[in-house]
Structure formats: C-alpha cells, structure tokens
Amino acid sequence: MPTIPEPPTTVGAAIPANTPHAVSVMFPKWQDNIHYEEGNPIVTSRMECGYPRFFIHPFIQKLCDRLLNKYGKVNESGMLFPSRKVAERCREFMKQYYSKTQTVRIVELKLGPAEKYPAMPIFMLVFPQDGFKIAKQFWQHSGDILSSRMAERCLEVLDEQDKKDKQEQEKPLPMGNRSRYANKKQSLSIEKEEKPIEADQYVEERYGRNLPIEFTNQAKVALRRRIAGILSTEAEQSIQIKDYHKATAIELESQRALQGDRGIKGLSEEDVYLYPCGMSAIFHAHRIAMSVLDSSKKSICFGFPYTDTLKILQKFGNGCYFYGLGEDKDIDDIETKLKSGEGILSLFCEAPSNPLLKTPDLKRLRQLADEYNFIIVVDETLGNFSNVNVLQHADMVVSSLTKVFSGDSNVMGGSMVLNPNRKHYQAIKAYQDNEFEDLMWCEDALFMERNSRNFKARSKIINANAEALCDYLVEHPKVDKVFYPKFICRNHYDSVKNATGGYGGLFSLILKNEKAAQQFYDNLRCAKGPSLGTNFTLASPYTILAHYTELDWAEEFGVSRYLVRVSVGLEERNHLLKTFEDALNAIDEV
Template sequence: MAASPENDVGETIPPLTAHAVSVSLPTWDSNVGYEEGRPDVVGRMKTGYPRFFVHKSIQRFAEAIAATYGHADDTAMLFPSPVIANRCLDWFRKQAPELFPSRVHAVDLVPNPEHKHSADHVLPKVSAVIFPKDQFKIAKAFWQHSGDGVSSRRAEYCHKAFEDGVLVEKSQAGQRRVKGPKRYQKRGSVDVKAPGANGQHTAPEREPDGQDPLRFVEERFGRNLDVGFADNAKLAIRRRIAGSLTANVGLEEALKLEADQERTRQVAGFSQDDVYLFPSGMSAIFNTHRCLMATLGQEKSVSYGFPYIDTLKILEKFGPGAVFYGFGSNEELDEFEKRLESGEKFLALFCEFPGNPLLKSPDLQRIRALADKYDFCVVVDETIGNFLNVHVLPYADVVVSSLTKIFSGDSNVMGGSAVLNPKGRHYEQLKKTLASEYEDNLWPEDAIFLERNSRDFVSRIDRINVNAEAICDVLMKHPKIKAVNYPKYSPTRANYDQCKRPHGGYGGLLSATFYSTDDAVKFFDNLDTAKGPSLGTNFTLSSPYVLLAHFTELEWAASYGVESNLVRFSVGLEDTEQLVATFNHALAAMGPVETQAGAQA
C-alpha cells in the first residue's frame, strides 16, 4: 500500500466488497482531494461511508424512481417507510418552502396486492422523496444526520422488484402490472415471522419451484443467505447487546439461552426487551432524541465533550437547539450546574464514553447525580468503549451504540442500537412512546450479516485491547509526536476506570497529534494499514480524522483542542509484533530527530 497508494484511491474497504462501509483514501493528499471534491479522487470512488456517500446501488434505484415519478431534472432520496419520508419532507419545508407543493413530493412504493400477499407477509416497501437535483444538499443533510436512509442491500432487492412490476406506487396497487416470474407472486421469506411462541424458528414458506423472491435476488448477486431467519438473527443480536451472551456462540445456541439469564449489564429489571435496533448508529441517536422530545417536551439538550459531528448537528437542527460544552471539562460541568441551579431546564445531556477522537471520558457519576437532582435524561454513546470494556448503563437513561463498528467488525454492514435503563426515572414513559413510534427498519439481510459478524465479538475485543495498548506505547515514545490520546493515559482515566469492567480493557481506538503537519503527512503516507473512514474494524484502519470530519471548520475544531494534523487509529486483530513493526516503519519515515546541538547549528 505504501509503495503505490495511488492505485488504491477509491477502492472499497474491505477490497472487492459490494456493501463495504469504508473506502480507501491512502494518502494525506487523497483525503484533502476528497474533501475538495477533486475529480481525480471523487471520480475513482467505488463507494464511501454510507451516510456521507450514497451507495451506487441506491443511486441507481433513486434515479429509476425519479425518472418514473418526477421531472427530467429530479432525483430522489430513499427511505424505508412513509413516516421517515414525511420527516424528510418536513425538513425540506423548513429549508426550502418555495419548492412546495410542486417540486418536492413523496412516493410510496408498495407490493401489488395482485401477488396475493397477506397483510402480515408482504414484500418490503420503500418511500422516495423526489426533488430537483440542484437541491441535493438539503436531502443529503437529512439523510446524513438522521441515519434513516435505506441500506444498499435493501435498495438492490427493491430495485429488482420495482423493475419486475412487483413494487408499485401506492395508488397503482391492485392493478395488474406484474412483469416478473411466478416466483414473485408469493410472499417472500424476508417477511415470515421467524420466532414462534416457543422461541423456535418457523420455516419460511417456499415457492412451488423452490424459490422465493428474495432467494432469487440472492442467487442473482451470488449470495447464500436464508433471510427467513432474520427475526431470529435480530433476537440473537439483542441478546448480545443485552449482555446475555458472554462467549462466542452461534445463532442456534444464542436462541436456546434463557432470556433472563445472568448478564454483563447488571441493572435490576433489565431485559432484551429494552434493546431496540436501528439501521445505523446515527439513526439510534436521532430517534432517541426524537423519542425524548415526544415524551418529555421541547427543551434544549446539552452536548458534553467534543462529539462525533452529526450528534451535535442533530441536537442543534432538530428541535429547540443545544448547549455545547466542547471540552468535556469539570469547569464546564460547574457552569452547567449553575445554569441548572438558576432554574434553566434541559431535556437531556448527550455524551460519548470515551469521546472521539480525543478519547476523553466524562464524569458519568457526577452527571448522573445532576440528572437525578434536576430531572434531565442522560444519553451515553458507548460505541468507542463498548459494553465488554465498560458498564455505563447504570449512569444513563439511554445507551446508544453504532453496531457498524466493533460489534460487527467486518466493515460490510450498518446497524445501531438504543438500550433503555429500566431504573431510569422516565423509563415507563419512554417505553410507551417507543411502543407507538418505534419502527424496526433494520433490513433482514443486514441483520443476517450483523448476527454472523458479531458471533466472535467477545474474543475479538480482548485481542484488540492488547494491540491498541501496544501501539499506544510505541507512539508515546517518539519525540516527533506531540500527544497520544488513549483512555489509559488520558487525564480523565479515573472517569473511565469508574465504569471499566473488572476484565475490560481500554478499547481499540487512539489518536496522535504531531509537532508538524509535514511529519504527520510523512507518517500517514508511509503507514501500511488500511486507510479510510469508520472505525472498529477487524483490521487496523487509519485516518486523518479531523480533515475528514471537520474540513470546513478546522479552526473551530482546533479551538477545542482537536488539531488538524491528528491521525486516528482503529486497531485491529493483526499479529502484535507485525503491527508494531508497521508503525515503527511509518515513524522512521519522518526522518531522524534533530538533537539540540544540531538544531542550534
């Protein structure tokens, strides 16, 4: 990679993976080129991080829908339900009211009832928001912030059904427009409710010719999945997140375990029924915020600590706004407490544990005490720490996580979760809200991949913890590195240790800043790891994170101590000695360290 990185620009990470979550940007310059929109970079991209780059399968389906139901200069954004499409329409109305009602509208695509599907067993539905192409940025902002767009696997399947006349506009449902083979005229295994009353799976119904719609598409794309087990897979995922599965187990074993067996998440009354799945981690955050507002009213929230970019945007743009405490310091908590004492009301405090990319850990014990005294909710994003290393649920009302990251590890599927604390003050109210508003939009095929990928989650965490500490030790010794950010060596380590499990580690994410950007560029360009957005992969993944996340606001990020030459490392499962050698090679590429005498000369 280091020898000819230009050959890898735009390749999927992992390579040759149709639904890869990351994309190769192997040099410092290629990252800058991506942000600047240079054709030599953007034109070569086969994919990108799914919330920032609309997958090409989704693009093709969107263009087909727009060509059918829109104007010549229209395009579309695709969502898994009419409810979400309507939220996008509301967003459009606020951003560009002049486009209504003539130029922006939604189209709901539903299975044609001529296919004899019952009410409970239907082919998937897709809703499209159609708008002028020159307004793409507005739609893209909603797609990115909400995390509620369709997945690429969903788009592939639904596009095929659309082409064959199986998926039609709602007003056309009932008309005989079937073009496809007979296999499309029966219900698909995707929609069979797998778990029976006794917890055992129900065999999916098959077509007379031995095929169902989804199996036809799977074979068309070279897959070998039985999505009739999707509900079982989701149950196993929820049990893993609930902490019921403390060892590497397959699907069948996961389903046999008692629902209330001993868990790693020790909170009285907690069960897998308090775990909700979403199509992405950002969707879990976005919908948690919506749920809190629907339950408790329209009050400002607090974003505490330097956050992942879209979390802050959600709080600022979708609701009454946010107060931002970007340092995550004790002094900011003091200021926040004074505002509470003065009578100011807040909906919730959102924080990450630890934060990204500085890996600072908030004082959850103090935050919980303030929340109990002044009645606001606490939402903790545990993606970076992960629940095998830390136990944050006792301090939170809701714990959110991106399952796309280390829970999956394979970088080929998106997912997210929200976990309710049954001891939270507003637990019963939140459960009622979710009972009426929650939609399970995790595409069954994605659930199958997520369940398979997460079976060895437990053993992977241990190895990644060891590797990350080894790399941290190497980086901390080099005189050209200004600072290394890692929970173990952070000034906030006491806060992390407060939540650290007895056998937990300090996670697989760390970052480093350099005394000069020139050194950062030399180091990064000679670092022979995968390089691209995302984290939590089974392989080490490096990125000049601040350039990618904050390219248009570098000065703002720097004002919070997040410097533009920061390089972030998500450490993987490689052999430790080999990984150390890889980093030492990149460090050596920066050149010799000047002695004081040499500098004076």
C-alpha cells in the same frame, strides 16, 4: 478469529476489497482526503463506495435514478427512505431550510415480494434538483437511511419485471390452437425458471456463516439479547438460533432477574432496539427526550462529539449548549446553570469521545440529572459494553453496531438500550411502543448476527493490540501526543471500566507538525479511510474528513487539523508495531 486481508492500495477501492456493501473506502494519501472533501473527481469519480451516511451507495443511487425516470419530472431529484414516517420527517426538515417545499412530494411504491424476500416498501421524496443538498443533510444527520442490500434486491425485482415485460411484448400473435398451446407452455417454463443463487449468498448460507433469510426475526432477537448482555457464555452463544423464538414469559422473567454482562438488574432484550445505523439511534434518542420531557428546553452536548450528534441537537428541537472540552469545570458551569433555574432537556455524551478519547464524570452527571430531572444519553460505541458499563449512569445508551460489534465493515446497524431502573423508563417505553419502527433490513440483520458472534473475543485482542501500540507511541520522540483512555481522563474511564475490560481499540495521535502528519500517513501500510472498529487496522486524518469546512473551530476544542485517528485491528502485534515504526521512520527529522 477472521483472516485479515491485505488492504487495497488504489484510491477509491472498497475496504475491505471486493466487498459490494463495504462501509469504508481507501484514501491512501493525505491529499486524497482533501480531494474528497473538495469534491475533486480525481478521487470522487473513482470511489466504489464510501461511508453510507455520507456517500450514497451506488445501488441506492441507481435505484433512485431508475424510479425518477419513471415518476419524476425534468430537473427533479430524489431521496429514498425505508418508511413513510422517515420521508415525512425529511420533508418537514426541508421546510426549515429550503424555500421550494411546496414542490416536495412523496412517491410510495412496494416492490416484491421476491423469492424468500418480503415485500419492499420504498418511499421516494421528490424535489427540485437544488434541494438535494438539504435532503442529503437529513439523510446524514438522522441516519434513517435505506439499506444498500435492500436497494440491490429492489433492482433485481425491477430487472425481473422488465424481463417479463419484454418477453410479453415479443410474444408472436396467436396462430391457432397449436400456437396458443406453445405460448402457454413457454410462459409456464418462464414462471418455473429458478434464478441462480448469487455466489456470496451461497457461500454465506452453505457453510453456516449466515442464517437463511427465514430466520431474520430470530436473528434480531439474538442480536438484542447479545446487546443486552444476556448471552454471556460460549454455551449460550451456541444455542441454535431457530430455538430463540421458544422463550416463554417465565424464561423472560428469569432473564430480567439476572444482571448479565451490563450489571443492570431487570434488563432484557425487550429494552434493546435496533436501528439502521448508530446515528439513527442517537437521532431517535433525541426525539424520545423531546417527547417525554419539555421540548422547549435545550439539550447539552458534553465533550467534542462525532460531528452529527452535535448537528442533531442544533438543528432538531430547541438547540443545545455545547461544552466542547468536556472537562470537570464544564460540569461546574452546568450545575450553576441548573441552580439558577435553567432547565435542561437532556445531556448527550460519548464514553470515551471521538476523536479525543475523553470520558466524562458520568457519576456526577447522573447526580445532576436525578436532581434536576433531565435525561442522559451515552454513546458507548468506542468503549463498547465488553469494556465499560455506562448504562448504570444513563437513561439510554446508544451505539454504532457497524463498528467493533460487527467488525467486518460490511453492514450498517445501530442500537439503543434503555435502563429499566431510571425515572423516565416507563414514559420512554410507552413512546417506543407507539412510535418505534424496525427499519433494519432482513439481510443486514443476518450479517450483523453472524459478524457479532465472536465480538467479545475480538474485542480483547483489539484492546491488547491497541494498548501495546499506544505504549510504544507515547514514548516515541516524533510523536507529540497520544489520545487514549489509558492516558486521557483515566480516572473517569476506570470508574466505568469492567473488571475484565480494556481501553478499547481507538486512539488519536498528533505529530510534530502537519508535514510530519502527512508523511506518517502516506507511509503507513494499512487500510486508510473513514469508519472505525474494523477487524483490520484503519487510519484517517480525522479532522480533515469530519471538519474540513470548520478546521479553525475544531482546533478551539483541541482537535488539531493534522490529527491522525487510528482504529486498531486483529493483526499480529509485532507486525503492527513494525508497521507504525516504519511510518514514523519515514518522517523527516524535525
């Protein structure tokens, strides 16, 4: 198991500390989160990074500024995307919400190739500065974001080109044969000069932690097999990755005959798709549903979801019905709508949900979907397939690989898994064959493959830690309520729980009042910031961060404005219990 580093203590520090591509940021005090949401430079000016869909990584900001200086005009801004299709979708989105779309244009560039890295296509959407907020909404909602590692490599290519241009300008004018010969020798030496390997790259490759860049395709195959649940034993996990590409058609058919970890007959890596992040998988699941069924119908968002899932269903397509409580009586209402002739395109839900950890009655929803011909998409990020089998009830299962699957909080990724036994499988498969773009940057795939090798073992430890902590908290007199699948909608969770699975590593708690929540949070000695599913325990005042401008609305669905969400890590269990005990003891007596 990985060593758990001490969390940083200063506001704005990367989590983990000193990690260039960290996906979380330290907000040690409750008020820090409010300052962040209000854009107060007390916090924002000190941020080394942030969650990449909300806070554009400094490497990406720097690259965009550099390209704007060359290709933009005065008072223009830009947004970088990994493909032309994504940039065009952003432009279409801006047409709905921005009046100056006639001035929006796409600048296409290709940088590299550089050393062992492939050529890097960059698509910059350029628009007046007041359009940035609209473009940023698309970046956040769609999840089709540029990799910060790719931006870093692009900057290196530009730096190298600038260096060569400067050397070319500084060359003396030719002065006879001798001078020409000397200049030729000098230019040859520059061409042959080897760039030093970066320290982090050296460590990852030298000690076998990350694979060399040449094995990117094999790493992606390994990831897809792992997500499909085909590589289920340690012996299979230890197969040398360079041998993966040798799989024959016969071997693939033998895989399809096995049910694997997910218990789905016929499932293979061919049914798994990788995306830049989890929200990208959700966004494309919605696009698939609109393409294979009647897009004039509305979708359903069942249960209080992570914020951007609802935004996707509301802003793209024909809108949605929102059942924010996600209770059994809501399914009664859905059934009434369907029986009255109301058509449904798709139903999106989480199992369990974030942050209330509710699990819907997936069996009943599946029966309605089969009878009334709509698609079910389940986000299994919090449950994860080592704990639950939700694919049996879904057409598509989506997940954020950034979370517990990776654990290291240093790389983004998402996945979509198709159920090959569902009615619309062939139509979905045909759509993916024509439309799917592999936008996962090669280095991100290598980090994700490395991080996820011990995913199942980590998941078991996290399950046990979280359950012990929740058993302690639910009985504590200063705790008002604990949201955890063991205590919330347990019958529905248990109906999809694997025999060897647990209740996951995420829970939320509500203290007696807002002051108590602040005192608890401020005195909790662990990492504190956005994201979840990390190898280290990570807490956040969830509603403040996710719904600061709509706190009253969130409370209508049971999401308290002073709810604290906790993602449990791999720390020693007694240490964790003592950490939470100390934070609770710091609360003034009510």
